[in-house]
Amino acid sequence: MELKTVALILFILMYVVMIARSEWKLYAIWIAAAVFVVLGIIKRDPVYILSVVNWNVLMMIGGTMIVVYYFIESRMPNLLADIILDKCSNVMWVIILMSLFSGAVSAFIDNVATVLMIAPVGLAICKKLDISPVPMILSVSVSSNLQGAATLVGDTTSIMLGNYADMNFVQFFWMKGRPGIFFAVELGALLTVPVMMFLFHSFTQAVESKEKTTVRDRVPTLALCGIVVCLIIASFIPDTPSLTNGIICMVIAAISVCYDYMKNKDSLNIKHAFSSVDLETLLVLSGLFVVIQGITDVGLIDDAAKLIVNAGGDNIFLLYTIIVWGSVLFSAFIDNIPYVATMLPIITSITALLGIEPYLLYFGLLSGATLGGNITPIGASANITSVGMLKKEGYDVSFSDFMKIGLPFTLVAAGAGYIFIWIFWR
Numbered sequence: 325m326e327l328k329t330v331a332l333i334l335f336i337l338m339y340v341v342m343i344a345r346s347e348w349k350l351y352a353i354w355i356a357a358a359v360f361v362v363l364g365i366i367k368r369d370p371v372y373i374l375s376v377v378n379w380n381v382l383m384m385i386g387g388t389m390i391v392v393y394y395f396i397e398s399r400m401p402n403l404l405a406d407i408i409l410d411k412c413s414n415v416m417w418v419i420i421l422m423s424l425f426s427g428a429v430s431a432f433i434d435n436v437a438t439v440l441m442i443a444p445v446g447l448a449i450c451k452k453l454d455i456s457p458v459p460m461i462l463s464v465s466v467s468s469n470l471q472g473a474a475t476l477v478g479d480t481t482s483i484m485l486g487n488y489a490d491m492n493f494v495q496f497f498w499m500k501g502r503p504g505i506f507f508a509v510e511l512g513a514l515l516t517v518p519v520m521m522f523l524f525h526s527f528t529q530a531v532e533s534k535e536k537t538t539v540r541d542r543v544p545t546l547a548l549c550g551i552v553v554c555l556i557i558a559s560f561i562p563d564t565p566s567l568t569n570g571i572i573c574m575v576i577a578a579i580s581v582c583y584d585y586m587k588n589k590d591s592l593n594i595k596h597a598f599s600s601v602d603l604e605t606l607l608v609l610s611g612l613f614v615v616i617q618g619i620t621d622v623g624l625i626d627d628a629a630k631l632i633v634n635a636g637g638d639n640i641f642l643l644y645t646i647i648v649w650g651s652v653l654f655s656a657f658i659d660n661i662p663y664v665a666t667m668l669p670i671i672t673s674i675t676a677l678l679g680i681e682p683y684l685l686y687f688g689l690l691s692g693a694t695l696g697g698n699i700t701p702i703g704a705s706a707n708i709t710s711v712g713m714l715k716k717e718g719y720d721v722s723f724s725d726f727m728k729i730g731l732p733f734t735l736v737a738a739g740a741g742y743i744f745i746w747i748f749w750r
Contacts, residue, residue, distance in 0.1 A: 328622045331365045335619055339657060342702065343723045349702070350604055353611035357618075366618035376617035377610050381436065381705055383570025385609075386601050387577035388440040388551060393600040394544035394580050395441075397593075401448040402537035408449060415453065415527035419460045420520045422446050423467040427513050430468035431478045431506075433555045435706035437573070438468040441548055443713055453531060458719050459524060462726060465710035466698040466733045470516065473694040474509040476559070481664045483559070485690050488668045489682070493560070505687045508744040512695075512737030519732050541587075547580045605712035609705060616658055620666075628654055629666045633674055640680065640750070647671070647685055648692040648742050652734065655696030656703045664693050684749040691741040698734045701726040 334356050341352040360366045366373065395401065412418045422442065430438040443461050450457035472479030476486045476493045485491065491499070497506045539545075554572045558564055565571075581594055619625060632650040636643025647667075654663055667689050675682040697704030701711045701721060707730075711721045 327363065327365050328624060328627075330363060331360065331619050331622045332624060334359055334365075335615065335624075338615065347720065350608055350611070353608055353615060357611045357614040360615060360618040366614060366621055373614060377613045380567050380570040382606055382609060383567065384573045385436055385440065385606060385705075385709060387570065387573030387575075388437050389601045390577040390597050391544065391547050391551060391573070391580050392440050392444055393597045394541075394584060395548050396444050396448075398539055398541045398544045399537050400539050400542070400545045401444040402452075403539050404445045405449040405452055406536050408445070409452070409531045412531055414531060415455065415529045416521065416524040418449060418531060419463050419524050419527065420517060422449070422460055423463040423516070423520060424513070426464040427467040427471040429552070431471045431474040431509075433478075433552055435468040435472050435479060435704065436709050437551065437555065439465050439706045439709050439713075441552070442468075443710060447713075447717065453529065455527075455529070456719065457717060458714060458721060458725065459527070459729065461710050461714055462721070462729045463520065463733075465704075465706050466730050467513070467516070468706050469698050469704050470513055470695060470733065470737050471509055473690050474506045479694060481660055481690055481694055484664055485668070485686060489686055499683070502748045505690060505741075505745070508687065508691060508741040509737075511744050512691075512740040515736050515740045516733055519736050523729060523732065543583060544580060547576050547583075551576050602709075602712045602716060604715070605709055608702070608708055608712070612702065612708075619658070625658065625663055625666050629663065629670050632667075633670050638678060640678070640684070641746070643674070644684055644688050644746060644750075645742075648688040648738065651689055651692030652696035652699070652738050655693045656699035660693040660697060660704075664689060667693075684745065687745045687749060688742070691745065692738060695734050695738045695741070698730040698737075699727060700730065703730075 338352045338356040342349045361368055361373065366376070408418060408421060412421060422445070426438055426442045429442065442464050446460040446464055447457050450460060473482055474496070476482055476491065476496050482496070486493075486496075496504045498504055551573055554576070555569055558568050558572060581597060584593060584597070585591065628650075632646050632654075633643070636646045651660075651663070651667070668686070671685045671689060672682055675685060697707065700723060701707050707726070711726070714721055
């Protein structure tokens with residue numbers, strides 16, 4: 325049996341185990357990764373294996389988690405929760421407002437960082453109301469993924485398209501006399517509001533906040549805002565090192581730790597800050613990076629990409645349809661970064677042969693690959709992070725629990741973008 329077939333079988337088995345027993349997720353991923361190494365599906369070279377792990381993402385998550393710990397300890401999330409509760413009539417509108425807010429933030433900074441910053445506010449709200457945080461945190465997560473494609477700096481795949489197609493920040497809004505992908509994404513975001521109203525229509529509990537929380541220290545909030553500002557600035561600087569975002573988050577985390585020790589002279593709180601880092605989430609992501617690289621190395625992602633393109637032939641509408649919805653399907657189970665990297669040159673070649681501009685298919689690829697990750701809890705790093713945060717709070721989220729929210733979001737948002745992009749770019 326050739327390695328490609330073995331890799332595909334192991335990959336499918338890994339997902340079957342994760343779907344059937346979500347508590348075995350970490351073991352399933354790392355057993356698959358270990359077997360990939362033993363069988364030579366991924367190169368048996370420690371340096372190469374370490375290089376396929378996205379250290380930038382891991383450093384961003386780890387650093388931001390430490391800053392978020394101090395943010396939570398400052399009680400600023402509680403104050404923000406009070407303010408939001410003042411503006412909403414019931415729990416349903418609290419969830420909707422939090423989701424839209426996370427989407428707006430995520431259009432300009434990394435999705436994982438968005439979840440780490442906004443989820444603590446959601447958790448504080450749910451504790452005040454004594455309700456399960458699962459619907460709110462999952463809505464925050466999928467909304468942050470949804471808007472990642474809106475701007476050049478919103479997601480890694482957007483940056484990849486911008487670099488490949490030589491697009492600047494403005495061209496995501498307006499290009500060649502036509503509205504860009506930003507408006508397709510925002511239309512999808514607006515149409516998720518009725519979806520949330522339907523999903524959470526029974527959440528009619530009235531909300532109120534009789535008194536405002538007193539914030540203990542505003543420096544952690546400034547540190548968190550500093551991460552946002554620095555990430556946005558870094559996104560506009562050309563040819564930055566691949567670890568730039570991760571270094572930003574780690575440096576601000578180190579500054580936060582030093583500030584806390586200088587102020588309180590308490591090493592115990594520093595230990596609590598480091599223990600707040602969710603190691604399971606980091607390990608899940610690390611293992612997935614290895615597994616995805618393995619199926620990439622043996623050509624499975626290349627095969628998937630070519631299958632999508634070849635099925636469309638010279639029918640532009642069929643080709644566009646297959647790319648959008650095929651990307652949604654594949655991105656629900658594999659990392660969209662290697663998939664998009666593989667598809668971009670294939671789309672360029674096909675459109676060159678057909679004598680058409682590639683932007684219709686570029687935008688279809690980006691919207692489908694970005695939104696597809698919302699279908700499953702491991703389809704995007706932000707989803708893995710949010711599920712990990714909920715687990716630390718004592719809430720286990722199964723595949724079916726996640727898909728009840730993620731699937732309707734994806735179908736509505738992807739459908740809206742699919743129609744919008746075709747109307748303006750066909």
